[in-house]
Amino acid sequence: MFPVCNLSSLSLQSRIAAPFLSVTNSGERISNRGKIISPFESRISLIFALASQANALSQRLVADVVAETAKYVFPKRFESRTAEEALMSVPDLETVEFKVLSRRNQYDIREVEPYFVAETTMPGKSGFDFNGASRSFNVLAEYLFGKNTTKEKMEMTTPVFTSKNHSDGVKMDMTTPVLTTKIEDQEKWKMSFVMPSKYGANLPLPKDSAVRIKEVPRKIVAVISFSGFVSDEEIKQRELKLREALKSDNQFKIKQGTSVEVAQYNPPFTLPFQRRNEIALEVEWKNN
Numbered sequence: 091m092f093p094v095c096n097l098s099s100l101s102l103q104s105r106i107a108a109p110f111l112s113v114t115n116s117g118e119r120i121s122n123r124g125k126i127i128s129p130f131e132s133r134i135s136l137i138f139a140l141a142s143q144a145n146a147l148s149q150r151l152v153a154d155v156v157a158e159t160a161k162y163v164f165p166k167r168f169e170s171r172t173a174e175e176a177l178m179s180v181p182d183l184e185t186v187e188f189k190v191l192s193r194r195n196q197y198d199i200r201e202v203e204p205y206f207v208a209e210t211t212m213p214g215k216s217g218f219d220f221n222g223a224s225r226s227f228n229v230l231a232e233y234l235f236g237k238n239t240t241k242e243k244m245e246m247t248t249p250v251f252t253s254k255n256h257s258d259g260v261k262m263d264m265t266t267p268v269l270t271t272k273i274e275d276q277e278k279w280k281m282s283f284v285m286p287s288k289y290g291a292n293l294p295l296p297k298d299s300a301v302r303i304k305e306v307p308r309k310i311v312a313v314i315s316f317s318g319f320v321s322d323e324e325i326k327q328r329e330l331k332l333r334e335a336l337k338s339d340n341q342f343k344i345k346q347g348t349s350v351e352v353a354q355y356n357p358p359f360t361l362p363f364q365r366r367n368e369i370a371l372e373v374e375w376k377n378n
Contacts, residue, residue, distance in 0.1 A: 175315055175317075175366075177363050177364060178317055178366040179360075181357070183247050183248045184245065185247060185284065186205050186249075188200045189201050192341070194312075196314065196335045197312045197332060198315075199341075200310065200311050201308070202310070204305060204306060205305075206291065206293060206304065207282040207284055207304050207306060208303055209280050209281065209301070209303075210280065211278050211279075211280050212279040215279075216322055217322060227250070229298060230282075231283075233283075233296045233297075234283060237297050238294035241294075244289070245286050247285070248284070248355045248356075249366075250283060250353070251352065252282075253279070253280050253351040253352070254350065291305070311371060311372050312332060312336055312344075315366060316368075319362055329371070333371065336373065339373075340376070342376060343376050344371055344373055348372040351371075352367065353367065353369075353370065354367050355368075
């Protein structure tokens with residue numbers, strides 16, 4: 091009724107799945123207890139052994155999925171200044187280190203520690219066009235998840251930065267990002283992923299020439315937080331508001347040549363009122 095497997099095709103599996111068996115010249119299996127095991131019973135033992143291995147693997151995968159999901163289901167929360175901020179949340183992922191130097195009525199002043207980013211120039215002149223943002227995100231994600239010289243799969247961090255520089259010609263700007271190249275009469279947005287801090291400067295090199303690795307130096311920034319989805323018009327209005335507010339600051343002034351940087355902390359499926367977004371302008375002490 092059941093086909094008999096030949097010895098050569100099953101012997102290796104039998105040793106892996108049922109190490110307690112020995113084999114007779116007739117192809118029957120004998121346990122260490124002396125009982126003869128038929129080929130059919132050996133196949134059943136193999137099935138149970140493979141099922142046990144699959145179950146153990148599934149449990150590990152489920153545990154990994156649960157651990158990753160928990161980072162989003164049980165997010166971190168920043169210290170809030172308003173009811174809107176109290177509802178915001180961020181995934182429990184590694185993020186940029188900073189300390190709050192002071193809290194103003196409309197914004198915070200932060201000192202941000204140095205960090206490395208992988209960045210790419212976004213297509214078009216919009217920083218928040220869905221297609222352009224998706225393309226840039228995918229380019230950086232491919233680098234992060236293995237498209238690099240060592241095929242290293244790195245952990246996701248937060249936030250995703252989007253920044254823009256204005257220029258009258260070609261130049262290199264040693265602020266944020268560290269190195270920028272501008273073409274005359276063009277305004278280009280750049281998207282950046284914060285790199286896991288454990289690598290330091292020893293990050294694997296990207297295989298895609300569109301990805302660049304940069305170190306962002308320590309800096310002081312003025313930050314406004316807001317919820318919802320980000321648009322170019324939203325950023326324009328909030329940048330103007332922040333620049334206007336900083337005119338009355340007695341300690342800090344906007345650093346000459348600085349441009350707005352946008353931080354988005356949440357994955358796309360986050361509800362609008364729970365999303366945490368920030369715009370930042372680099373500032374410096376007025377007595378410098």
